[in-house]
Amino acid sequence: MIILALVTIVVFLSGCVGGEISNIDQLATKINENIKNGDSYYNQAATSVNKFLYDIALSQCNSAASQFDLAKSSSQEAMIYARTSQNQVYIDYLQLTLNEIDAKINATKELQLAIPLYQVNDTRSGNIHATLANTYMKKSLEYEAKKEALVKKNPDEFK
Numbered sequence: 754m755i756i757l758a759l760v761t762i763v764v765f766l767s768g769c770v771g772g773e774i775s776n777i778d779q780l781a782t783k784i785n786e787n788i789k790n791g792d793s794y795y796n797q798a799a800t801s802v803n804k805f806l807y808d809i810a811l812s813q814c815n816s817a818a819s820q821f822d823l824a825k826s827s828s829q830e831a832m833i834y835a836r837t838s839q840n841q842v843y844i845d846y847l848q849l850t851l852n853e854i855d856a857k858i859n860a861t862k863e864l865q866l867a868i869p870l871y872q873v874n875d876t877r878s879g880n881i882h883a884t885l886a887n888t889y890m891k892k893s894l895e896y897e898a899k900k901e902a903l904v905k906k907n908p909d910e911f912k
Contacts, residue, residue, distance in 0.1 A: 773838035777847075780831040784824050784850065788857070791820030795861055795890075802864070802883075807872045814865045821861060825854045842910045846903055853896035860889035 794817035801810035828850050835843035867882035904911045 773834040774840065774843070776834045777831045777838075777843060780827045780834075784827045784831065787820045787824035787827065788854065791817045791824060791857060791861075793817075794820060795857070795864070798861075798864060802868060802871065805871075807868050811865065811868050814861055814868070818858065818861045818865070821854055821858045825851065825858065828854060840910070842903065842907045846900055846911075849896050849900045849903065853893045853900070856889045856893035856896060860886040860893065863889060 794813045798810045798813035798817060801807070801813060828847055832844070832847045832851065835847050863882045863886035867879040867886065870876075870879035870882065
């Protein structure tokens, strides 16, 4: 009887851990899609700024920010599952993902600050914000590279 109860508990707990990982996997698709869409809108905004299409650029920045916010929300949810599963690789990966998304959000905010300055011909101040936007985007690429290295180091965790 004790053995049966122990087996039932182990099966239940492994189901919970498996369920947590399954939830993370499902969210990962949404997270990646939102990041991809956010990047696309951000790049379109940067192109629009370079073409002096400031109103369009602001709209594209707003769309990028929305996508990055959705990615962050899903990543935070996935992090809860990762912590529950106590899988340190997933925790580390999701922390890097959150750092990457935060850098993209900051880049988008800086570009949003630059655009109105460009509209009133305050190029000097606009360039300060645009430079910060580029710095944040470069930082996001560093986090992305760290995620890729983590995946390569732990291929069994990422199938």
